[in-house]
Amino acid sequence: MRQPTGGMHILLSPLRFVRSRFAEYYQKHPSAIQPPSAIERREFGFVLFKEKIMARHKSFKNAESLRSFLKAVVPLDVYYSSARYEKPEEKMEDKGRTGTDLIFDIDADHIPTPCRKDHDRWICSSCGAIGKGATPGKCSSCGEQKFQEETWFCEICLDSAKTETMKLIDFLMRDLGFSSEEIEVSFSGHRGYHICVESEEVQTLDQMARREIVEYILGIGLETEFHGLGERSEERSRILFGPGLDGSGWRGRIARGVYELLLSATPEELQQIGLRKKVASNLTEHRELLLESWKGKGPWGVTKDVGFESWKKIARHGAEKQSAKIDTVVTTDIHRLIRLSNTLHGKTGLRKIEVPITGIEQFDPLERAVAFKEGSATVVVSYAPQFKLGNGTYGPYQGETIELPMAAALLLLCKGRAKMVE
Ligand SMILES: [Zn+2]
Ligand SMILES: [Zn+2]
CATH class of the missing domain: 1.10.8.160 (DNA primase S; domain 2)
Structure with missing residues (x-):
C-alpha cells in the first residue's frame, strides 16, 4: 500500500512506538524468557530506552523476578554475564568470579560477503556524496574522511555466518570433544550466531587458555x-x-x-x-x-x-x-555480557533464539526470529535495500510512506531507517 510522500505528515520519533511494542512482547510472553543456568550468580546488564545507556551489575534470584523486571522496565537490550559470581551486584573487583562459560560469537560483519555492495552504503559527512559497498578511506568527491555508514544484513550474510557456525561446531565436537548436548547455538537476532558451552571443565579456563582455543580454531600460527x-x-x-x-x-x-x-x-x-x-x-x-x-x-x-x-x-x-571466523575478543573476555535468549534485539526487533544443532542447515533465522506476527504500522522509510523477513520480501525503499507488517516496520524503525507517521 504505497502512498506518495510529502503532504502534512507528522513524523514521530520511533522510540516510543518501539518501546510500547517491546512492552507488549514482555507482557505477553513472560514464560518465553528462560533464565540462564545459575541465574542468581549471573550479572545482568540492560540497555535502557530512555538514555540508551547500559545499566550493569544487576542480579536476580529467580526467573520470576527477572520476568517482572523486564515487564516493568522494558529494556531495549538484555544481557547476562558468561561468568558466574559469588556477588554479581558488587563492583567488578569484588564480585568473586567462580567460573565462565566458553562462548563464541560469529558476526557477518567480520565476513567479507559479496552482497555488501548491494546493501551497504556510506554518506560523506562533509559533501553528502553517497556510495555503495565498503566505506572508502576518503571521499572521492571532496577528499574528507568522515562518513555516516549504513549497513544492512541479508540472507547471504546470515548464510555465511551459519557456515562459519557449522565449522565451529565441528571443531568443538571433533577436535575438542564436546557432545552436541553440551553446545548451545543461537541466532543473535541481528547479524550472527552465539555458541555457548557451559560444561564444568571450561569454567575455570583463564584468558590464556581461551586464547589458545581461539588460535586453534582460527588456525593462527598453523604450520x-x-x-x-x-x-x-x-x-x-x-x-x-x-x-x-x-x-x-x-x-x-x-x-x-x-x-x-x-x-x-x-x-x-x-x-x-x-x-x-x-x-x-x-x-x-x-x-x-x-x-x-x-x-x-x-x-x-x-x-x-x-x-x-x-x-x-x-x-x-x-x-x-x-578455520571458523570467530570473534577473538568475545571468547577471551571472561567477564563478557551476552544477549539473553528470547529477548528482543534493540537494533532489529527480532528475538535471539536457540537453533537446534541437528537442524541448523535448514534453519531460517529471518523466519524463526520474528517476534511480532500480527498487526501493521505505517512508516516513512528514508532508505532500505530489498529485504526478506518472515514470509515476505520488502523494498527497496527510498523516501516513501508505506504500511508494513509489524515485524518489518519494527526492523526499519530499530535500524534507524524509518519514522512513524500519525
Ligand atoms: Zn565528500
Ligand atoms: Zn548480505
Missing part, C-alpha cells in the same frame, strides 16, 4: 609441515606426501581444504594465492587426476610441475578456508 605435509628423498628423487581427507584435527581439515580448492579453483584464483602461472594452469589441467588421487595417497606429487613450496601455499590456503 602445515607439522600436520602431515612434507617431502623426503628416496634414491635420487624427492617424494612429496601430505595428510588424508579423514585425518584427525587439522590434518584432515587441511586435506579437505585442499580438496575443495582443487575441486573448483580457476587458474586466476590459484595465482591469487601466490602460485606461478604455470603451476596454476598445471593444477587446473590435471583436475580430474588430482581429485581421483584422493582415493589413494592424495594429490601431493601427482604432477611433477607442482613442487613442495607450491603445495605449502595450497595447504595454507586450504587451512584458511577451514
Whole structure:
C-alpha cells in the first residue's frame, strides 16, 4: 500500500512506538524468557530506552523476578554475564568470579560477503556524496574522511555466518570433544550466531587458555609441515606426501581444504594465492587426476610441475578456508555480557533464539526470529535495500510512506531507517 510522500505528515520519533511494542512482547510472553543456568550468580546488564545507556551489575534470584523486571522496565537490550559470581551486584573487583562459560560469537560483519555492495552504503559527512559497498578511506568527491555508514544484513550474510557456525561446531565436537548436548547455538537476532558451552571443565579456563582455543580454531600460527605435509628423498628423487581427507584435527581439515580448492579453483584464483602461472594452469589441467588421487595417497606429487613450496601455499590456503571466523575478543573476555535468549534485539526487533544443532542447515533465522506476527504500522522509510523477513520480501525503499507488517516496520524503525507517521 504505497502512498506518495510529502503532504502534512507528522513524523514521530520511533522510540516510543518501539518501546510500547517491546512492552507488549514482555507482557505477553513472560514464560518465553528462560533464565540462564545459575541465574542468581549471573550479572545482568540492560540497555535502557530512555538514555540508551547500559545499566550493569544487576542480579536476580529467580526467573520470576527477572520476568517482572523486564515487564516493568522494558529494556531495549538484555544481557547476562558468561561468568558466574559469588556477588554479581558488587563492583567488578569484588564480585568473586567462580567460573565462565566458553562462548563464541560469529558476526557477518567480520565476513567479507559479496552482497555488501548491494546493501551497504556510506554518506560523506562533509559533501553528502553517497556510495555503495565498503566505506572508502576518503571521499572521492571532496577528499574528507568522515562518513555516516549504513549497513544492512541479508540472507547471504546470515548464510555465511551459519557456515562459519557449522565449522565451529565441528571443531568443538571433533577436535575438542564436546557432545552436541553440551553446545548451545543461537541466532543473535541481528547479524550472527552465539555458541555457548557451559560444561564444568571450561569454567575455570583463564584468558590464556581461551586464547589458545581461539588460535586453534582460527588456525593462527598453523604450520602445515607439522600436520602431515612434507617431502623426503628416496634414491635420487624427492617424494612429496601430505595428510588424508579423514585425518584427525587439522590434518584432515587441511586435506579437505585442499580438496575443495582443487575441486573448483580457476587458474586466476590459484595465482591469487601466490602460485606461478604455470603451476596454476598445471593444477587446473590435471583436475580430474588430482581429485581421483584422493582415493589413494592424495594429490601431493601427482604432477611433477607442482613442487613442495607450491603445495605449502595450497595447504595454507586450504587451512584458511577451514578455520571458523570467530570473534577473538568475545571468547577471551571472561567477564563478557551476552544477549539473553528470547529477548528482543534493540537494533532489529527480532528475538535471539536457540537453533537446534541437528537442524541448523535448514534453519531460517529471518523466519524463526520474528517476534511480532500480527498487526501493521505505517512508516516513512528514508532508505532500505530489498529485504526478506518472515514470509515476505520488502523494498527497496527510498523516501516513501508505506504500511508494513509489524515485524518489518519494527526492523526499519530499530535500524534507524524509518519514522512513524500519525
Ligand atoms: Zn565528500
Ligand atoms: Zn548480505
